[in-house]
Amino acid sequence: MAATNPSLSAYEAYAVQRLTEYLKSDVCSQVPEAFGDFLQRNCAKIVDSSQEQMRLIVTQATQQQ
Numbered sequence: 001m002a003a004t005n006p007s008l009s010a011y012e013a014y015a016v017q018r019l020t021e022y023l024k025s026d027v028c029s030q031v032p033e034a035f036g037d038f039l040q041r042n043c044a045k046i047v048d049s050s051q052e053q054m055r056l057i058v059t060q061a062t063q064q065q
Contacts, residue, residue, distance in 0.1 A: 008062075011058075012058050012059055012062075015062070016051060016058060019054055024044050024047055031043055
């Protein structure tokens with residue numbers, strides 16, 4: 001297992017990539033109209049600009065076992 005586990009930085013990059021894909025494909029498409037047209041049109045851009053914040057969240061929420 002030690003040989004196949006990714007480094008923390010590699011895991012963070014992978015997790016942020018997967019989270020970004022999920023947000024863009026599943027969450028952005030379901031933004032309620034109550035939030036306005038602006039959020040619906042710019043959701044993917046907002047996700048892209050939030051990469052560093054997502055990395056910090058992944059880092060803080062990850063425990064290596």
